[in-house]
Amino acid sequence: MLLLAIKNLLNLIINVTTTTKTNKTINSSSLNSSIYQQQNNIESIEQTFLKILSDLDLNEECQAELISQPLEWKWKVIISGNERQKQKENIKEGGGDYYAKYLEKLLLNIEEEEEKDFVIENNLVIKKLEGLAATLRTESFSWLEQFLGAGGLEMLQRLLNKCNSRGSSAELIALPLLCSIRALLNSTIGRHWVQESAEALKSVAWALDLQSVRCKVISLEILSGLCFCAEFGHRAVLKALTQVKLLRGERTRFQRLIDDLFKEHGNTPRDTARVRLALMSLINALLKGGAAEHSLEYRIHLRHEFLMLGIVQVLEQIRSAAPEGSGSALDDHIDLFEMMRQEDEQEMQSTTTFDSGSASPIDFEILQ
Incomplete structure (x- = not known):
């Protein structure tokens, strides 16, 4: 069932991204032609496809299932990936470092207004953060690596601390921040960074003070999930709960x-x-x-x-x-x-x- 779901997901991406603005899709004959005109080396197609698979962060069983798919299907995936990359380059918002820098800028704006009430009323900011949470659930391994390497998790944690210190007035922004941290747990690299970050886990544990039901539930789900991420995750959660008691007195x-x-x-x-x-x-x-x-x-x-x-x-x-x-x-x-x-x-x-x-x-x- 999991393998079928992965294949269906990739098929969905293909159908969407190979559709032009006039809703005309690439037909089968032109696709077959492009395979031999642009990339007639089968070995080269296979190597390109393997690079795409490495970005999906799949286990060996899932990778083997996708590798066994027909050559034409693999070429569709390659075309799909190229189209998605072009779209990201056009809007200049596709890279993980872009979102990390956006979070850093948002944090600086908040810190400059520390003397004022911290209330986020800009729906564009909320939608941007909600979009980040959705992106973190679906992006590739290399994209996540770029986001985390640019300080994305640290920015999420520091922004969440601002929400924790302000209470209910900041819950609108706290929710997508917590959703973003939870989304990171869907990938091996994301789990590694989260459980390695004592400050991030302390911020999540501190978020239990927020009155929002959704914020509380997501915070608890993050901590619960990490308890089963090998022994280190369990120990990291206990450490976070121990540290945050001092913040509460x-x-x-x-x-x-x-x-x-x-x-x-x-x-x-x-x-x-x-x-x-x-x-x-x-x-x-x-x-x-x-x-x-x-x-x-x-x-x-x-x-x-x-x-x-x-x-x-x-x-x-x-x-x-x-x-x-x-x-x-x-x-x-x-x-x-x-x-x-x-x-x-x-x-x-x-x-x-x-x-x-x-x-x-x-x-x-x-x-x-």
Whole structure:
């Protein structure tokens, strides 16, 4: 199904980009002619196609499937890529460095007006940032490399910090910034840069302070996803949550998660359910990902931090307030939390190698 989706996506790109302004598409006969007139060397076509594949950031299985496609189809992809590149050059907005410079300019404009209320009322700015988020989901590996190399992630993080410090008045700009960071997680290079950036993750964790339901949910989704990006991603998320507690003046790193789990959000019960579902997804990801996956001691100490904050009582209250028999994804996550807790307690009873009642958070850098 994934391979079919990739092929269909490329076919869609071909159909769009080989259409002229007069809606006349390249017909099959002219296409076949151009293959032999412009590029009669089959080996050269294959090499050009392989360069395009390298930009798609696909795994070996997907690449093999696309390599097996007919020569004519590959040539269409090559033509498509050339047309897209020409369009970008014409509008001079296609390169990753262009967007990175745009973010830098926006940041400078905001910093020059620090004494004023930071309210973004320019719809063009919002649309530009929304366009960036969409672009980051679909662009090539080399484009992302250019954007990141030009400081794109740093600009996103610094702009997000401005939003965090201004609260609800800046949520219109915070949303596309968070969407852009989430979009980076779709690529291997993007994930690497995000999880390597302690400042970016701290900004995402800090964004949980924003009142917008969508901002909260996206922030939680970013953190949850990184918990399963090898062990380093899990450790980076814990570090970000630990660091951001100082910005809030809180004593424990999970206090905000439990507080948000307890209270209502948005304007409807559905908004509250969305935030709670995202919160439980992160909590379970912290207890299942990274070093926690294989270390009982790690999970026990980590879970104990949540238990000290009263998570059991909060979950009981959520269950009691829900209509009877109203099974939902949130119920499933609560069930998973309880199931993992019971399994670990049973396993813990068979060993006495550590003090399960210790109230001190474990040193996660040592226990690996």
